[in-house]
Amino acid sequence: MENIKRQCYKILELIANSQYYEEENYSIQRIKRAINETLEDMDVNQIKKINTVSLTRNFVDDTGDYASDILEELDILEKCIEVINQERDDPNKNKKSN
Numbered sequence: 001m002e003n004i005k006r007q008c009y010k011i012l013e014l015i016a017n018s019q020y021y022e023e024e025n026y027s028i029q030r031i032k033r034a035i036n037e038t039l040e041d042m043d044v045n046q047i048k049k050i051n052t053v054s055l056t057r058n059f060v061d062d063t064g065d066y067a068s069d070i071l072e073e074l075d076i077l078e079k080c081i082e083v084i085n086q087e088r089d090d091p092n093k094n095k096k097s098n
Protein backbone atom coordinates (compact mmCIF):
# COMPACT_ATOMS: atom_id res chain seq x y z
CA MET A 1 0.00 0.00 0.00
CA GLU A 2 2.86 2.34 0.77
CA ASN A 3 4.15 1.85 -2.80
CA ILE A 4 0.83 3.01 -4.18
CA LYS A 5 0.78 6.08 -1.97
CA ARG A 6 4.36 6.99 -2.97
CA GLN A 7 3.51 6.47 -6.63
CA CYS A 8 0.42 8.69 -6.37
CA TYR A 9 2.37 11.52 -4.78
CA LYS A 10 5.13 11.12 -7.35
CA ILE A 11 2.62 11.53 -10.19
CA LEU A 12 1.03 14.56 -8.54
CA GLU A 13 4.50 16.08 -8.13
CA LEU A 14 5.36 15.41 -11.78
CA ILE A 15 2.14 17.14 -12.81
CA ALA A 16 2.81 20.11 -10.54
CA ASN A 17 6.30 20.48 -12.00
CA SER A 18 5.24 19.96 -15.60
CA GLN A 19 4.48 22.50 -18.27
CA TYR A 20 0.94 21.14 -18.38
CA TYR A 21 0.05 22.10 -14.82
CA GLU A 22 -0.73 25.71 -15.65
CA GLU A 23 -2.67 24.75 -18.77
CA GLU A 24 -5.11 22.64 -16.72
CA ASN A 25 -5.83 20.37 -19.67
CA TYR A 26 -8.82 18.11 -19.25
CA SER A 27 -6.47 15.12 -19.30
CA ILE A 28 -4.47 16.53 -16.39
CA GLN A 29 -7.68 17.08 -14.44
CA ARG A 30 -8.71 13.46 -15.12
CA ILE A 31 -5.32 12.11 -14.01
CA LYS A 32 -5.37 14.20 -10.82
CA ARG A 33 -8.93 13.07 -10.08
CA ALA A 34 -7.97 9.40 -10.58
CA ILE A 35 -4.93 9.81 -8.31
CA ASN A 36 -6.93 11.56 -5.60
CA GLU A 37 -9.63 8.88 -5.79
CA THR A 38 -6.95 6.22 -5.40
CA LEU A 39 -5.59 7.97 -2.31
CA GLU A 40 -9.11 8.17 -0.87
CA ASP A 41 -9.74 4.49 -1.71
CA MET A 42 -6.65 3.56 0.28
CA ASP A 43 -8.39 4.85 3.40
CA VAL A 44 -11.12 2.23 3.00
CA ASN A 45 -8.82 -0.45 1.55
CA GLN A 46 -10.79 -0.72 -1.71
CA ILE A 47 -8.47 0.49 -4.46
CA LYS A 48 -10.16 0.56 -7.85
CA LYS A 49 -8.32 -0.20 -11.07
CA ILE A 50 -7.21 2.89 -12.99
CA ASN A 51 -8.01 2.95 -16.70
CA THR A 52 -4.57 4.06 -17.83
CA VAL A 53 -5.35 3.39 -21.49
CA SER A 54 -8.08 6.03 -21.46
CA LEU A 55 -6.05 8.46 -19.36
CA THR A 56 -3.01 8.01 -21.59
CA ARG A 57 -4.97 8.43 -24.83
CA ASN A 58 -6.63 11.58 -23.48
CA PHE A 59 -3.27 12.97 -22.26
CA VAL A 60 -1.58 12.38 -25.61
CA ASP A 61 -4.53 13.92 -27.47
CA ASP A 62 -4.29 17.04 -25.28
CA THR A 63 -0.53 17.41 -25.16
CA GLY A 64 0.99 15.43 -28.02
CA ASP A 65 3.55 14.16 -25.48
CA TYR A 66 3.96 10.41 -25.96
CA ALA A 67 7.05 10.15 -23.78
CA SER A 68 5.97 11.97 -20.63
CA ASP A 69 7.24 10.70 -17.29
CA ILE A 70 3.67 11.12 -16.07
CA LEU A 71 2.55 8.34 -18.41
CA GLU A 72 5.37 6.04 -17.34
CA GLU A 73 4.52 6.56 -13.69
CA LEU A 74 0.82 5.94 -14.36
CA ASP A 75 1.74 2.54 -15.81
CA ILE A 76 3.79 1.74 -12.72
CA LEU A 77 0.89 2.78 -10.49
CA GLU A 78 -1.50 0.57 -12.43
CA LYS A 79 0.81 -2.43 -11.89
CA CYS A 80 1.12 -1.68 -8.16
CA ILE A 81 -2.67 -1.55 -7.85
CA GLU A 82 -3.04 -4.84 -9.73
CA VAL A 83 -0.61 -6.56 -7.35
CA ILE A 84 -2.41 -5.24 -4.26
CA ASN A 85 -5.82 -6.22 -5.62
CA GLN A 86 -4.61 -9.71 -6.53
CA GLU A 87 -3.20 -10.17 -3.04
CA ARG A 88 -6.44 -8.91 -1.51
CA ASP A 89 -8.57 -11.17 -3.72
CA ASP A 90 -6.40 -14.24 -3.12
CA PRO A 91 -4.56 -13.89 0.22
CA ASN A 92 -3.32 -17.50 0.07
CA LYS A 93 -1.60 -17.07 -3.29
CA ASN A 94 1.75 -16.05 -1.82
CA LYS A 95 1.67 -18.50 1.09
CA LYS A 96 3.61 -21.74 0.77
CA SER A 97 1.76 -25.04 0.79
CA ASN A 98 2.71 -27.63 3.38
